[in-house]
Amino acid sequence: MAVSVAVAVVAPAVLFATTLVVVSLTAAVVVALAWMTSTMCWRKATRRPVSGLLVLALGIMTVKTAFMLATGNAFIYFLQPVVVDLVVATVFLGSLWSAVPVVARLAPDFYPVDASLAARPGVRSLFRGLTLFWGIVILAKGSLTLGLLMSLSTVDFVLIKGSAILTLTLLAIVTTVAWSVSVARREGLLPVAR
Template sequence: MPLRTAPPATLSAFQPATPAPAIEPVAPHRPRLATVVRRVGLSLLIACVIPAALFYGVFAVAGVWTAIVVALAWSYGAIGWRALTGRRTSGLLLLTALLLTVRTGIAMLTDSTWLYFLQPVITDGVVSTLFLLSLVSARPMVARLAGDFYPMDHELALRPRIQRLFRNLTVLWALLGLAKATMTLWLLQSTSMSTFILVKSISALTINMVAAAATIALAAYVARQEGLLGHAPAAL
C-alpha cells in the first residue's frame, strides 16, 4: 500500500503574517460656534420666546385664562413633537413645562390669575436658590444643562477652566433669577394687569436674551482657550 506524503508547503506558509493596520484614534467632534449659537437660540425660541409671544397675543384677543392654557399647551405640544420626531428635548423646555404646569394648576385651583403671576416670583427665587446650592456639589446646575448645547464627556467636564466656567455661569443665572423675581414682584404690585403682562413679557425676554448672549460669549472665550470650537473647512 503506497504511503501518502503531506503536500509540499507553499511559499506563503513561510511568509510572516501581514500586520493589521493601526487604528488611529478618532478625534471627538467639536461643533463650530455658529452651531452652538444656533442650538442655544433654538432652545430659547421654543422654551421662552414663543410661549411669551403666544401668551401676550392670546391675552389681547381672548383674555388671560385662554392665554394661560395656550402657553401651557404650546410647551407640551413642543415636547410631544420632539418625542415623535426623535429629537432630543432640552432641559430648558422640560423645566419651562414643569413650571407652567405648577403655575396653571395652582391658578385654576384657586381661581386666581394674580397667583398665576405671583408664582414666577416664588419659582425664580426657588430655582435661583437651587442654582446657588448646586455650587457645593461636583456638578453645578449649568453643568447639568450644558449637554443640551455642546457634546460633553467626563474628561471635558473635569477640565479646570470648564469647571470654573460652569460655576461662574451658575452664579450669573442665579443672580439673574433673583433680580427677575424682585422686578416681577414690583411690577405686579405697582401696575395694572395689562401693563404688567406687556412690560413683564418684554423685559423678561430682553433680560434672557442679554444673559444668553453673555453666556455664549463667556463660553466661547473659554472654548477657544481649550481648543473646543471646530473650524470651517478651508476653501479649495
C-alpha cells in the same frame, strides 16, 4: 441654544401675551400650556431630544395653569414665577457647594460635553462661574417681576414684563455665549480670533 430658548420661553410668552390681549387671561394660560405640551409631544413623537429647559418650563407652566384654573386668581398666577425664580436661584447658588453645579448638568442640552471636556479646569471654572451668574440673573428676574406685578395692571404687567424679562434673558444669553467662547478659545476648543 437659541432654538431651545425660542421654543421653551419666547414662543409661549408671545402666545400668552397675544391671547391675553385678544381673548382673556384664562384662554392665555390654556394656549401657553397647549403650546408647551404639543411641543413636548412633537419632540417625543419625532424622536428628537427634549431639552431640560423644555421639561422645566413645561413643569412650571403645568403647575401655574392648574392653580390659575382652580382658583381664578391672576395675582397668585403671576406671583408663582417669583417664587419659582427664588427656588431655582437657590438651587443654582446652592449647587455651587456640590461637585457638579447646575450649569454643568444643563450644558449638554446646548453643547456636546463629554467627561474629559467637563473635567478641564477652565471648563469646570466656567460652569461654576455661569452657575453663579445665572443664579444672580434669576434672582434679578424674580425681583423685577415682583416689582412690576405690584405696580402695574394685568395687561400692562404682561406686556412690560415680557419685554423686560426677554431683554434681561437675551443679555444674559449673550454674556453666557461670549464667556463660553472665550473659555473655549483659551482651552483650545475653538480657534483664537484674529
